Amino acid sequence: MPTSILKDKSRFDLNYYDESKTANAFHSHFEYEVYYFHKGSCTYLIGDKIYTLSPGDVILMNGLTLHRPRVLNKEEYVRSTIHFDPEFFKKMLSGMSMECLLQPFMVLNSCRLHLNAEQKEEFEAALKRMDEFNNEKTEISTYRFQLAFVELLTILYAFTKEAMENQHKAEDTSDQADHVQQVISFIESHYMEDLSLERLEQELHFSKYYLSKIFKKVTGFTVFHYVYHRRINQAKIVFLLGPSSRVTDVSFNVGFKHPAHFSRVFKKLTGVSPEQYKKSIYS
DNA sequence: GCTATGGGTCCAATTCTTCC
DNA sequence: GGAAGAATTGGACCCATAGC
Numbered sequence: 418m419p420t421s422i423l424k425d426k427s428r429f430d431l432n433y434y435d436e437s438k439t440a441n442a443f444h445s446h447f448e449y450e451v452y453y454f455h456k457g458s459c460t461y462l463i464g465d466k467i468y469t470l471s472p473g474d475v476i477l478m479n480g481l482t483l484h485r486p487r488v489l490n491k492e493e494y495v496r497s498t499i500h501f502d503p504e505f506f507k508k509m510l511s512g513m514s515m516e517c518l519l520q521p522f523m524v525l526n527s528c529r530l531h532l533n534a535e536q537k538e539e540f541e542a543a544l545k546r547m548d549e550f551n552n553e554k555t556e557i558s559t560y561r562f563q564l565a566f567v568e569l570l571t572i573l574y575a576f577t578k579e580a581m582e583n584q585h586k587a588e589d590t591s592d593q594a595d596h597v598q599q600v601i602s603f604i605e606s607h608y609m610e611d612l613s614l615e616r617l618e619q620e621l622h623f624s625k626y627y628l629s630k631i632f633k634k635v636t637g638f639t640v641f642h643y644v645y646h647r648r649i650n651q652a653k654i655v656f657l658l659g660p661s662s663r664v665t666d667v668s669f670n671v672g673f674k675h676p677a678h679f680s681r682v683f684k685k686l687t688g689v690s691p692e693q694y695k696k697s698i699y700s
Numbered sequence: 701g702c703t704a705t706g707g708g709t710c711c712a713a714t715t716c717t718t719c720c
Numbered sequence: 721g722g723a724a725g726a727a728t729t730g731g732a733c734c735c736a737t738a739g740c
Contacts, residue, residue: 613735613736614735614736614737624701625736626701626702626737629736629737629738630737630738633737633738639736639737639738640736640737641707641708641736641737645708663726663727664726664727664728665726665727674709674710675709675710675711676726676727676728677709677710677711677727677728677729678708678709678710680727680728680729681708681728681729682708684728690727690728691727691728692716692717692726692727692728
């Protein structure tokens with residue numbers, strides 16, 4: 418039974434042992450995220466990385482990086498997620514001289530950790546303890562919930578030192594995933610330019626038919642759906658950081674040739690027009 | 701690798717917003 | 721209220737995708 422109780426929406430959110438099927442949507446947010454994969458079958462895309470998850474995998478994310486799980490409907494999918502405001506915890510941890518606990522999120526940005534049996538047991542116990550405090554609705558339990566999270570960050574800090582040394586062992590090595598990885602890396606560097614399947618074919622030396630098919634197979638997205646999500650996500654970041662940014666300028670800067678097309682895609686993916694989105698941020 | 705087709709591209713028209 | 725510029729929508733054509 419999943420629980421999702423916010424102690425303070427702007428600071429902290431635990432969603433423990435969630436078995437519900439996800440919408441598989443690409444998204445980003447200002448919070449940092451800890452994602453723990455309990456069981457099932459899932460491929461996770463973060464920025465230009467693709468991870469085929471195994472039970473006991475942890476993903477640490479700077480939420481601004483575009484990310485999404487890819488889950489097949491018939492497959493089991495159980496995970497726990499924690500979203501937290503980095504600024505709030507930076508202040509809190511600096512008071513205890515423990516700011517370094519946020520380093521894995523800043524240094525590694527977005528990464529996957531394979532936990533061994535012992536680490537898995539320790540991590541799951543810490544998660545469970547957080548959930549127990551989360552379910553008690555008292556003032557004291559709120560404090561213990563936050564302290565349990567600090568303990569979890571401490572465990573992750575210890576795990577990531579080893580993970581950084583062994584990072585190269587954790588990469589997905591199947592041929593198709595590797596080829597899609599190359600496509601995504603290329604898109605990450607060139608999404609603001611004029612892209613076509615033919616250009617990808619020339620740059621990466623794969624048939625456009627092959628690229629189109631394996632991309633859909635591995636990511637669940639067509640190549641251009643991915644490009645649009647990447648561009649719109651970038652546009653949202655630009656709007657958030659620059660209140661005076663003009664829709665037309667942003668549309669050209671993120672790679673759209675026509676503001677009209679940008680406007681249409683933006684509305685399709687976010688539900689509101691770029692102008693409405695800007696207003697919603699600063700109203 | 702080919703091909704039918706649905707969706708993307710892009711120009712033109714319309715609507716909205718801001719400034720005077 | 722009118723003008724100018726920005727944003728959005730309409731629609732024809734073209735290309736990327738998915739099925740073979």
